[in-house]
Amino acid sequence: MKRIVVLISGQGSNLDAIVRASEAEDWPGRVVAVISNRADAGGLQRARAHGIATEVLDHKAFADRAAFDAALAGVIDAHSPDLVVLAGFMRILTPEFVARYEGRMLNVHPSLLPAFTGLHTHRRAIEQGCKVAGATVHFVCAELDHGPVVAQAVVPVLAGDDETTLAKRVLAAEHVLYPRAVGWFVKGELRLQDGRVTHLGGEPQGWFA
Ligand code: NHR
Ligand code: GAR
Numbered sequence: 001m002k003r004i005v006v007l008i009s010g011q012g013s014n015l016d017a018i019v020r021a022s023e024a025e026d027w028p029g030r031v032v033a034v035i036s037n038r039a040d041a042g043g044l045q046r047a048r049a050h051g052i053a054t055e056v057l058d059h060k061a062f063a064d065r066a067a068f069d070a071a072l073a074g075v076i077d078a079h080s081p082d083l084v085v086l087a088g089f090m091r092i093l094t095p096e097f098v099a100r101y102e103g104r105m106l107n108v109h110p111s112l113l114p115a116f117t118g119l120h121t122h123r124r125a126i127e128q129g130c131k132v133a134g135a136t137v138h139f140v141c142a143e144l145d146h147g148p149v150v151a152q153a154v155v156p157v158l159a160g161d162d163e164t165t166l167a168k169r170v171l172a173a174e175h176v177l178y179p180r181a182v183g184w185f186v187k188g189e190l191r192l193q194d195g196r197v198t199h200l201g202g203e204p205q206g207w208f209a
Contacts, residue, residue, distance in 0.1 A: 021183060033079040
């Protein structure tokens with residue numbers, strides 16, 4: 001069984017989607033721990049409801065990013081993960097931390113990368129007049145939102161959309177996208193080579209949600 005540790009900061013709806021898929025599809029992988037940098041993250045309750053161990057590590061209790069990341073690595077490694085999953089985790093990670101989990105840490109980002117790295121992706125897509133938006137699952141590398149792309153889902157931007165309505169549509173797409181990508185990883189179906197990710201069975205890695 002592959003051991004998955006999930007990092008969250010918020011409501012944890014992607015966490016929930018991943019846990020449900022892992023059980024329903026009987027993956028050779030399970031979420032063994034959920035770690036939040038915020039004690040009030042709703043995802044902690046969801047994790048407990050599934051009987052999953054939870055930990056809180058408040059970044060504000062540390063002098064700097066390096067100190068927080070070192071402590072975070074300690075908490076993660078205590079669970080011996082094969083895969084670390086960022087699911088709405090809102091702290092930028094240091095290059096040292098990222099190197100430790102190279103090739104075994106995934107993130108979901110709410111845009112079609114390489115467009116709109118960073119924050120406020122939905123607002124920026126609407127401001128730019130984009131007609132499609134979406135979400136990307138990528139391996140995490142030191143440069144923010146620049147890691148090798150595993151999968152992408154596209155949704156329309158509709159006339160009259162605001163940040164909230166677009167975010168909702170993208171999030172629904174993430175709930176299909178992220179479990180699928182994590183499932184591929186735990187089944188050993190992904191190959192990462194020369195900064196590109198291919199699905200060994202030839203499954204489509206991009207689609208319209
Ligand atoms: N770290 C590295 N090195 N590389 C990535 O690709 C990362 C990462 C850490 C998090 C998620 C990411 C996203 O999907 C992620 C990818 C937080 C921020 C941010 O600016 C940006 C991108 C992402 C996550 N965080 C502020 C900070 O100072 C805090 C914002 C807040 O607390 O609300 O860390 O979008
Ligand atoms: C998701 O839309 C995710 O893509 C985004 O936050 C939401 C988390 O939802 N991530 C980021 O913006 C990272 N900077 P969730 O907590 O319900 O999974």
